[in-house]
Amino acid sequence: MQTSIPKPKLLITLRTITTSATVSCNQRAASERGFLNLLQSCNTFSNLLQIQAQILKLGFQNSPLILTKFVSKASDLNSIEYAHCFLFSPHSNTHFYDAFLFNTIIKAYAQTANLKPKALWVFNFMLECRVLPNDFTYPVILKACAGIGDLNLGMSVHGSLLKFGLHRNDPVLNTLVHMYCSCKGGIVFGRKVFDEMTKNDSVPWSAMIGGYVRLGRSNDAVDLFRKMQTQGVCPDEITMVAVLCACTDLGALELGKWIESLIERERVNKSLELNNALIDMFAKCGDVDKALKLFRTMNERSIVSWTSVIVGLAMHGRGLQAVSLFQQMVRDGVAPDGVVFIGLLSACSHSGLVEKGKEYFDLMRKEFGLLPKIEHYGCMVDMLCRAGLVREAVEFVQKMPIEPNSIIWRTLINACRTHNELKLGESLARQLIRNEPMLEANYVLLSNIYAKMSHWEKKTKTREVMDTKGMRKIPGSTTIELNNKIYKFVAGDMYHNQYKEIFEMVDEMGREMKRAGYVPSTSEVMLDIDEEDKEDNLNRHSEKLAIAFALMNTPPGTPIRIVKNLRVCSDCHSATKFISKIYNREIIARDRSRFHHFKDGLCSCNDFW
DNA sequence: TTAGGGTTAG
Incomplete structure (x- = not known):
């Protein structure tokens, strides 16, 4: 009887199933491709909502490819949290999700300010779902850790990457160096990874040099750049940006000029960012005219280019020229942002253009729709103080719609000392110390006011408090x-x-x-x-x-x-x-x-x- | 069909 098992029938059945499955797969692939094209053209949030409804209607909620594209579109439209809710709702079939999908949502969070910790959440959820990270996962998750700047977090991710054995490719190691160099107290670990890896191209060098610059160790950055040259590794435009930042920090004009000649000699691609870094270097190393000349020859300019040159002019006390450049920027159709206004207001401040500064502070909101932030209020206080209008500055602070920060109080107190409002300065400084007792700068301010009042006993006592708290004044150099x-x-x-x-x-x-x-x-x-x-x-x-x-x-x-x-x-x-x-x-x-x-x-x- | 290092202020 066993031989009568209808094998042929079974074969037919199997063949039928296989054929229909193939057809259905092909149909699905065809409709997935069509749907992907539809997603590609999505460019508004309401489009995205329609697409989401279609995903549910057509049953694409189980297609990781479609969901990945949906996430990346949502990210482009600043709606990553919306996509997150859709993807991780209690009804979602997360067992369909793959590493590509998780990588995409992690990347979206990693590149959004204030949402970086959510990248870690998604990464942990990915592990909970037993989806194995791949070569592409760690660069994005490490980038999120770098943005958060928490060393312990970075170290635990480093541990997990070792566990999965994904520590042998360049992008992962480069981002690991970058991550450690972006975390407080992590530069030693970054240097260790850097020293132990093979460095065939400029990327790890740029990460390490950039790390030193961020930490204010610009001399070390320049030394490492010299070592890179002796080892015959060719720098690119990103390395050059990092070294130029070191020159800017050091105020080393000759070094900066040498880098510029190296850029020419090595025919390094002069990207927009590199030109911006050159402008900033020249302006902050003392040659603002060279910065201006370079700015005028640039074919492409961003708001950063305009801001760099306006801030440069501000630092050199060429306030009127900075204002006229700002006007030209607006005429050229470049929308100002909050940063360029800081530059503009500080230009007014450094040149004593009080009325102009007040005018632009008002225009910021009225004409450009930008709500002044605490930094802009700080610029105004600084401007009034530099012009000796200390009482007006105090009134301005009292009327501010937002709570003044300690920088503003310190500006006021310092101005009280310079312009002999010593009693007022003393009372403000004492109040500030009550609010912020662990900051040495506050004690230095009070102590300097006592010195100017010739209240030596009080001054000595203030310094003693600093000593007992283990605080030291930053030495002038x-x-x-x-x-x-x-x-x-x-x-x-x-x-x-x-x-x-x-x-x-x-x-x-x-x-x-x-x-x-x-x-x-x-x-x-x-x-x-x-x-x-x-x-x-x-x-x-x-x-x-x-x-x-x-x-x-x-x-x-x-x-x-x-x-x-x-x-x-x-x-x-x-x-x-x-x-x-x-x-x-x-x-x-x-x-x-x-x-x-x-x-x-x-x-x-x-x-x- | 996904991955690495960069520019403005405070």
Whole structure:
């Protein structure tokens, strides 16, 4: 009987099933392709809703390909959270989902500000669904970790990538370096991954150099770039952007010019971003005219190009030119954003254009529909303070519709000290310390106010509080670039090879300046010591040491460029004016907020600083 | 049919 099993019948049945399945598969593939084309043309949120209804109607909720395209469209339309709700509702058949679909939604979250943690959620859910990550998963999830900047999170993802054995391809390792370099305290781990990997192209070098720059370790960034060159790895435009940022941070114009010549020599692709980085470098290293020239020759400009050049002009006190460039930008049809307004308002602030600044602050909302943020209010307070309108600044802060932040309070307090509103400054500083007791800058402000009031006991007590809390004032330092080297000076620096000669030079400068009418502003010295010692103290400020060093080591008539990490003190400011005239030198000084061009006894800032 | 490093302010 067994032999009578109707084998042929079964075969026929199987063949029938196979054929109909093939047909249905082909039909489905055809309709999937059609539907994908439909999705491709979707360009509004209401389109997306219609597509979603169609997905349900046609039963495509089980097609990972269609869902992936849906996610990527939703991401383009800033509606990734909407797609998320659709995909991960309790009724979804998530067992149809594949790695490609998960990678796409993780990527969408990773590239959206404020939603990066959701990328981690989706990644964990992917593992819960037992969908194995593939080569493409880790670069996107590591990028999300980099955006979040949490080292522990990054380390746990690193652990899982080792578990799945997906740590042997370049994009994964490159993003791993990038991730570690973007997390607080992670640069050592980034360097370890970097040192242990094979580095055939520029990408890991750019990631590591960029990491040093973000951390403010620009000297290390430049050293690594030099090492890259000795190892014969060809830099590309992204490496060049990172090194240019290091030059910008260091204020190293000669180094920046060398990079520019290297870009030309190596025929590096001059992308928009690279041109923007060059503009920024030239403007912030003191040659704003070169920045302007470059800007004018660019075929393609973005809002970043305009902002860089406007901010550059602002830093050099060329406020009117910055305003006119902003007007040209608007005429050219480029929509301003909040960042360019910060540049514009700071241009008004650095040039004393108070009325212009008020006008643009109003126009921001009325004409351009941009709601001023705390930074814009900060610019306005800074502008009023620089112009000496401290009382008006206080009124402005009282009327602000948003809560002032501690930066605004510190701007006000500093202005109170400069413009002799000492009682008001003291009360504001004490209030700020009550609200923010762990920030050293607040104690420094209060202590400086007490020094100006000659309340030495209170000043000492404030410094003691700082000591007991283990706080240290950031020491003022000045750097100068000479013969491809960067020299750093701190006040009273006695570690330099030439320190004896430098001190002698500073004393000689002091004598010459006094002969020309300079009076040391000993009120700037925040110490309870006699006047003569105060003069000595002023003469040992890092700016003066750096200028003395430059006068000794450069030919007569050469311009001197210095970079100060904090704001230049008023005594050094006045002394540098005298030095520029006596020694016939142009001195270009960058401080934390702007440039000062000293020439023939005058400064370009017109004392708005 | 998916992956790596970059520019403006604060």
